[in-house]
Amino acid sequence: MTDKKYGVSTTFGRYQLHEELGRGGMGVVYKAYDTQLRCIVALKVILGNNREDLERFFREITTVAKLNHPNIVRFYEYGYTPRPYFTMEYVEGTTLTQQIKERNVSEAYLVEVMISVCQALHYMHKNKITHRDIKPSNIMVGKNGVKVMDFGLARRSDVTKQLSKSGQMLGTLHYMAPEQVEGHTDMKSDIYALGASLYECLTYRPVYQGALEINVIYQITNSTPIPPRQLNPDISVYLEAICLKCLQRNPHKRYGNFLQLAKEFENFKAHKPILAKRYTSWDLLKNILYKHKVVCSSIVIIFVILLGSLVVTMNALNYAEGEKEKAKSALNKVMKVLDHSLQHHKSLQKDKRFAQLFTNIFEDVERYGENEDWSFVKAYVTQMTGQKQKSIAYYTKEIKNNTENVEAYSNRAGLYARNKEYQKAFADYEKALAIQPKNHSIYFNRAVLYIDTQEYQKATDDLQKVLDLAPNNERAYTNLGVVYFDLKKYLQAMACYDKAIDIAPRADTHLNRGLLNVQMRQPEKALDDFNAAIRLKPNYANAYFNRGNLFFRDKKWNLALTDYTKALSLDSNNALLYYNRGSLYAQTKQVDLALDDFAKSIQINPRYAPVYNRRAYIYAYEKKDLKKAFSDFTKAINLDRQFFEAYKNRGLLYFRHKKYSEAISDFKKATSLHPGDWWPYYGLHLCYQQLQDLPLANEYLQKAHALRK
Known part of the structure; x- marks a missing residue:
């Protein structure tokens, strides 16, 4: 061949x-x-x-x-x-890339690997050879130890450099040092690359991420890495320090050579002092100030003005009636600064603390009088702080004074939608579109509302209108995928998600496509999508939750537990997360931990029927507490009268305790809910057999056998 x-x-x-x-x-x-x-x-x-x-x-x-x-x-x-x-x-083993993908890299193991790699690279550098392509996929761990591989880009430092054309990038982008990106490589570049590999082993994501190579290049040359402990608080502060020293943009601030770095890892392993300094809040502040020099300067100026204005305001409020005009003037200046800040600094539009600082003065502004109508600003700020009714009132006042304010209609519609006042929301979207019939954002928001109300044809029409007006709107393709998914048109949904990701990969789109792949029984593709969602958004609780569900289905209990726990660290008020982790504990016979999680789930959402059903099973068969078991099964049924599993499980418990008439009642209810399931018929057979009604027992046995086949 x-x-x-x-x-x-x-x-x-x-x-x-x-x-x-x-x-x-x-x-x-x-x-x-x-x-x-x-x-x-x-x-x-x-x-x-x-x-x-x-x-x-x-x-x-x-x-x-x-x-x-x-x-x-x-x-x-x-x-x-x-x-x-x-x-x-030929090395029999696995690369660090494979181990990262499996999230199977412990700190102790990683340090041993890093020491071996440092020794190999020190030997290379001593022989005047630079590797130039160190990355996890070129580090193999097998039964004969750690091996560094792939020397296709390696170069002797004492020979001609003609092969490396001026300005040419050689290497793998995510592991390239800033100087390597710019076409200049030396032995310190290998130290950076090993630091980038160490970072990925610790956090399970590259140092920098971006949809396009140019985005990654810009970050490498201009940004500082997110400290690993911000992504995974379990990482040792000292190992984080070693990693960040390797990743310094300035080569002179990195380790001097691999012998020094190997010694650093040895000292870490032996709990001895290391050269690298721990990352502190001061380092964080310096990085933020460096990265956002212009914005920070602007915000400082704004807050100086605000502080001065507020001082004037407070002083003015202490004067007698004759000083009201001064107070009014000062308060209106504050409102002008607030309006300017929100318009010109988008980061402030998401800052709830910033908004809360100003909601307290709105009543004073109204009491002393407004030089301008600040209704829209007040509506927007109160919306940021979650005061929906106040915000609606302010938007209503703004619309009364300015009937052409499209943003006021659209924002009020969003608030009505959250209050489930759908007709009012649709009416506001209609008015907004009457003013601006080619505003694709309004069509998009209305489409989302149609999806929520399961009016799929109208949602499809609006999303198509969005694409007519903005052909590369990836959010429209994503939501079309949601519509097709809900309609069980899976191939059309997949095409939409693929198109959205081609235009601009987003974490939620990968998550949706992952869920679709689960539905289409393509678990490997689903796992790839959940991994991509986490790479794009490392603190995405829902992505960890769904990847955990995938691991749960495959009985990869440790991986599932890690993901559920991570998701809960990001979203601790999620009843379903506690339920799923509790179910995992129950599956692995850690019943006390399971009961703890079920209790937390119930505390958050006492009306979630499945958690009572699952807990009842533990009380019945692990704790032998029949009173609690029957109580929980009954609670589940009272919450959901169509809960097949609860009727079936309670019926079985009644049967085991010779309460045959109660068992028969539950099994018959279960057959009415799911006539195609064989087990309740078999339960009826067992009950009638005990009651010595053999004709009925045989009848139900035949039904059970027929369905089971």
Whole structure:
């Protein structure tokens, strides 16, 4: 058999090809059997005839051939026919990339791996070789220890640099140091790359993320990394410090060499002092000020003005009646500053604390008089603080004074929708569209409301209108996907989600597509989507929750537990999260932990019937507390009269305690709810058998057998 694209047969020279291990722009690597040496090897074959690729290929051969270290893959031989190739040690194991994907990297294990990699890279640097492509996928851990691989971009520092054209980026973007992005590489660049690999092992996400390469490049050269402990508080503060020192933008602030870095990891392991300084709140403040110099300066000026205005206001309020005009003037100046701040600093539009500071002066403004109508500003600010009714009243006043204010109609419609006053919300959207019939944002918001009220055709019409006006609106495609999902038109939903992600990958779109993949029984694709959602939004509780559900279904209990716990750390007031984690504890026989979680779920939402049903099962069969078991089954049924599982489970408990008439009543109710389920019929068979009514017992047994088949 031949690989037609590259002209490689399953017998490449004296090598028998077993499987392809990896493929890149320059070459392909196979697991192969050397018939002469009678051993398994890794065989790398060049793909094309590009001169630069050939030069790089032979440079890799000469680089690997000179290296002899227990933590570097060994070189065996090279040749030119049937195509240029070389062979090296085949390492049986897994890469750090695979372990990151499985979220299976402990700190102690990681430190040992890092020490081995540092020793390998120190040996390379001592031999004047820079790797230039250190990343998790090039670090293999097997039964023979840690191995550094792939020297396709490695370069001797004492030879010509003609292969690296001026300004050319060589390496893998997410692990490239700022100087490497700019086309200049030295041995400190490898330290940065190992720091980026360490960061990903600790946080399970790259240092920088972006939809486009240019976004990532900008972050590498201009931003500072999010401290790992902000993404995972369980990380050691000292390991975080080591990681962040490796990732310093200025190469001189990184470790001097890999011998020093290896010693740092050894000291960490031995609980000895380290060189790296812990990341503090002062570091956070410096990074924020550096990153947002212009905005911070503007906000400081604004708050100085506000503070001065408020001082004037408070002084003015203490004067007699004759000083009211001064107070009025001061208060209106404050409102002007507030209006300006909200219009020109979008970050303040989401700052609830900022809004709360000003709601307290609105009554004073109204009492002393308004030079202008501030109704819209007051409506917007009270909306930010969650005072829906006050906000609606302010918007209503604004609309009365300015009947053409589209934003006032649209914002009030959103508030009505949250209050479930749907007709009022639709009426406001109609008025807004009458004023601006080509405002796609209003069509979009109305479509979302139609989805909430399950008016899917109207929602589809509005979303199509959005796409007519704004063809690349990924949110419209996402919500069309939601509509098709609800209508069980899964292929159309998938096409919409794919289109939305092609335009602009967003965490919620990946989450929705992941749920669709679960529905279509494609768990691997679902897992990829949930992982993508978490990469894009590391604190996305719903993504962790649904990935946990996926792990739960596959009986990967530890992974599911990790995700549920992470989700709860982000959303501690979620009854369903406690219920699912409690169910996992119950499944793994940790019944006391399960009962604790069920109690928390009930405390948050006492009307969620499934939690009572699940807890009753534990009381019945683990704790042997029949009174509590019957009480919980009954509570579940009272909350949901159509709860099939609760009737079935209570019926079984009645049967086990010889209360046959009660059991028969519950089993019959269960058959009426789900006539196609065999178990309640079998329960009826058992009851009538005990009552020695054999004709009925046999009748129900036959029904049970027929349905089970």
